[in-house]
Amino acid sequence: MRSQLWGLYVREVLRTFRNPFVILITLVQPFMWLAFFGSSFNNLAAASGKFGAGSYFGYLLPGVLSTSMLSVGMFGSMSTIQDKRFGFMKRILITPTSKETIFLSKALGSATRGLVQVPVMIAAAVVFGVAFPLTPLEWVGWVFGLLLLAIGFSSLFLAITAPSTDWQTPGVVSNFITMPLMFASASLFPSTFFPSWMQAISGVNPITFSATLGRSFLLGTSVDWWNLGYLAIFAGAMLSLGYIVSARWLKVE
């Protein structure tokens, strides 16, 4: 299985990063969040005094990085549907490769694509004046949390779209999942201002846990490593779900 997983994972990563448009959109989109959304809210956030001691950019960065991990899930699903439509899934499966291995390669490929955004976003945040007083352990913890979040969401997307061969499905699923999970989380604003039903969603939303973890490192507030544990449980649960669903329902063509 290792040989097949490595082959398919490398294929996934190379295909992504050989497409200049994919690189452009992967890198520019989170940057634009920081530039436009961050700039528009910076003064308001400072006036309210509810976003911590630093600028809103420092508050926003862990949140935007977390929501970016949500959107990469869609690309793994699109890549899978492309393989089904072009017959490549058959080419893979007429070798000793299992459907579960295909699923894992797609989930890890998408997660890698998500993580590439991290250094670019951090570089952009430096431009916007954000300081990074993190210890090496905190850096590892933050990035590992984002990796777990990306694996979790890409697994969830792949599980939902496994039986589909329709190009439109990943977009539809993305629209259905992205907006509620993005806004019902602490990624952009503190959830203390939410109505109670949204607070309930935010309280179990893994984006909240990832954003809170990153923020605690970046803003120097008290660090709760349980956030990382929760993300690990989320990633493990979604990986298991995707693994089981793919073995049973991953359509070949």
Next chain:
Amino acid sequence: MSAPAIVVNNLSKRYGNAHGVLALDRVTLSIGAGTVFGLMGPNGAGKTTLIKVLTGISDITSGTASVAGFEVQKESLQVRARIGWVAAEVILDDDFSAWENLWLQARLQDLKDWEERATHLLQYFGLADRKDDKVSHFSTGMRKKLEIALALLHQPLVIFMDEPTIGLDVATRRMLWDIVTGIHKEFGVTVLLTTHYIEEADALCDRIAIIDEGRIIAEGTPSELKSRVRADIVQLETSQPLEATVLSRIPGVQEVRSQGNEWVIQVTASDEFLPRLFASVNTEAIRRISVEKPSLETVFLQLTGHRIAPEEPMHDIRKFYAQMRRARS
């Protein structure tokens, strides 16, 4: 005959529920190792379904099948490690070079020392100097060659080729015929190919099974199959209804079948039959007539009452000229 590479026993495949399409109906086949075996039949006959079942892509509804000594359903991984597959449409990773496609195939087949064999295959197919070029820049013929190289990389015992020449121009098709014959000799591999091209089956295959509506209706060497038809086939189209007895009474007629005003008449000798036909029916009523000597096409026609490939729309020269006249006016 050598030991069988593929054994299919009473195999049925139904898509969907109990009322779904029965794509394969109690198929039984034994394909000897080291042979080129052709599965010949019209589109929708069940050829591709049989390949899907034998390669493990589709489940079996009932019956059994084994490839290279392993059961297709229970020992799928062992089967898939011993087979190669060439698709009807070329399926490669266009973002990758030829060498990278081979690398991926080696990974998927879990091969350790594959580079030497890959280099040999690229040389054999004349692709060695293009190995680092992106596959998207390759011609159709080159892509097809690379696909066959991928199928051969892990030294499979059996190669499945699903309609390998469909959509190719005549020159590329001929080239592919040479390749199939060549790899069979060079690598000693068993080839199961599907085709609806009569001449392809005739030129390439040691043995042929004729499949129609999911059933194997005849099997043998091309010459064995042709020898089954000791008759000429006369196809007749009339402009008016005709009594079947008028035709069947003509001496030398073995069998008469009709669909409306189109008739398929099996006769002992067409050169004796035709003058008798013209004497028996009003020649003005004959719109079209054609005679075929024994071939795999006539074998199929005789067995099923219809042709493998639908007739060309411009087959009838009078219809063609009538359309041309209308187009000019």
